Amino acid sequence: MSHFDTVIVGGGIAGASLGAGIAAQRRTLIIEAESQCGYHSTGRSAAFWLESYGGPQIAQLSSASRDFLDRPPADFAEHGFLHDRGAVHVSDGDWPELPEGVRARRLNRQELEELIPGIRPRWTKALLEPGCADIDVAGLHAAYLRTFRRSGGTVATDSRLVRASTNNDGWIIELTDGSTLTASIVVNAAGAWADEVAEACGAAPLSIAPKRRTIVQLRVGRSGLKELPLVDDAAGSFYFKGESDNSIWLSPHDEIPTDPCDAAPDEIDIATAIDRFEGAVDWPVERVERSWAGLRSFAPDRLLVYGFDPAVPGFFWCAGQGGFGIQTAPAGSKLAAAILLGEAPDPMVEHIDPAIFSPRRFA
Ligand SMILES: Cc1cc2nc3c(=O)[nH]c(=O)nc-3n(C[C@H](O)[C@H](O)[C@H](O)COP(=O)(O)OP(=O)(O)OC[C@H]3O[C@@H](n4cnc5c(N)ncnc54)[C@H](O)[C@@H]3O)c2cc1C
Numbered sequence: 001m002s003h004f005d006t007v008i009v010g011g012g013i014a015g016a017s018l019g020a021g022i023a024a025q026r027r028t029l030i031i032e033a034e035s036q037c038g039y040h041s042t043g044r045s046a047a048f049w050l051e052s053y054g055g056p057q058i059a060q061l062s063s064a065s066r067d068f069l070d071r072p073p074a075d076f077a078e079h080g081f082l083h084d085r086g087a088v089h090v091s092d093g094d095w096p097e098l099p100e101g102v103r104a105r106r107l108n109r110q111e112l113e114e115l116i117p118g119i120r121p122r123w124t125k126a127l128l129e130p131g132c133a134d135i136d137v138a139g140l141h142a143a144y145l146r147t148f149r150r151s152g153g154t155v156a157t158d159s160r161l162v163r164a165s166t167n168n169d170g171w172i173i174e175l176t177d178g179s180t181l182t183a184s185i186v187v188n189a190a191g192a193w194a195d196e197v198a199e200a201c202g203a204a205p206l207s208i209a210p211k212r213r214t215i216v217q218l219r220v221g222r223s224g225l226k227e228l229p230l231v232d233d234a235a236g237s238f239y240f241k242g243e244s245d246n247s248i249w250l251s252p253h254d255e256i257p258t259d260p261c262d263a264a265p266d267e268i269d270i271a272t273a274i275d276r277f278e279g280a281v282d283w284p285v286e287r288v289e290r291s292w293a294g295l296r297s298f299a300p301d302r303l304l305v306y307g308f309d310p311a312v313p314g315f316f317w318c319a320g321q322g323g324f325g326i327q328t329a330p331a332g333s334k335l336a337a338a339i340l341l342g343e344a345p346d347p348m349v350e351h352i353d354p355a356i357f358s359p360r361r362f363a
Pocket of ligand 1: 009010011012013014015031032033034037038039040041042043044045046047048049159160161162189190191192193197213214215293294295296319321322323324325326327328
């Protein structure tokens with residue numbers, strides 16, 4: 001039976017980034033249920049960094065992550081992962097409100113129409129958040145896995161944890177193929193399955209709730225859209241951004257509660273997205289080029305969960321990545337690694353209070 005200091009359950013961005021942060025110091029294995037890491041939420045995101053997103057506490061992690069994403073250390077990646085885009089928060093009611101400290105400015109009508117030609121007159125207020133950028137998610141995830149392996153970590157795909165129990169020596173972990181592993185620490189980075197994995201390890205679930213979100217790639221009768229800003233309804237009914245010269249990625253901002261699963265888009269959510277899009281701009285809709293859905297999994301207070309379970313020794317939470325798990329990964333994984341290793345936090349996150357994200361807040 002193989003023994004590891006740490007077994008991380010889940011090979012998405014959460015497991016990969018934390019793994020990269022600890023593998024040099026702890027013999028670590030990532031087990032991933034699917035045949036490929038990143039198959040679930042990590043491979044299905046809208047791929048943007050938006051500082052205002054998720055409220056002030058999430059914004060702290062997003063802001064702390066930006067420099068790393070933009071100019072990663074040379075031994076991590078040769079190029080940055082960000083591509084400037086900018087975001088325009090539009091409103092047909094009150095002025096949009098952003099967390100304190102987020103750089104933004106009001107646009108007048110002429111500026112708004114220059115940025116989003118064809119925007120309908122009902123959108124009377126608009127804030128430009130210039131810092132919004134696209135993230136090369138596949139590149140970032142691959143760089144974390146590469147760093148993890150280079151530091152001595154091992155990845156086992158097609159390896160689903162079925163249950164785990166403890167004895168005096170630590171964890172005994174059972175996988176679907178009947179094999180077992182032992183470990184001192186189990187990390188729960190199972191995304192939508194975080195509560196299921198907790199229960200399988202004898203820990204109380206934290207009500208991490210998976211919610212489905214849909215993205216539609218839409219071909220429209222307008223060109224020059226590749227660099228279109230992210231256009232976001234401040235009331236939360238849609239967002240879209242340029243994809244190619246004449247196509248966009250559009251979401252109806254859906255949050256459908258669901259069981260953990262291989263999420264697929266529902267026709268009604270695609271139709272809702274198109275209807276809302278037609279209420280935003282006057283561009284003719286030509287066809288749906290493709291669509292997909294993924295799960296965003298939230299703790300009850302919609303903050304991330306990093307830390308040891310208060311009741312089950314050796315069980316570490318790295319869950320609740322919600323709709324911001326990519327843009328917070330650099331800082332979030334540094335914070336989680338410091339807690340797991342019992343070390344002083346990296347300078348990137350030393351100003352952030354880890355208690356905000358501790359699972360103890362639910363005790
Ligand atoms: C449509 C959409 C748009 C999004 N847009 C953005 C965005 O623009 N910016 C942003 O920052 N974030 C965005 N997100 C959120 C982001 O994608 C997630 O927060 C992030 O990917 C979560 O990563 P994860 O590693 O926690 O989960 P996942 O990527 O789902 O990884 C968890 C893994 O655990 C594995 N697993 C589960 N149970 C077991 C088990 N028992 N044994 C072994 N393995 C197991 C699963 O197979 C899975 O691969 C978006 C999400 C969606 C769905």
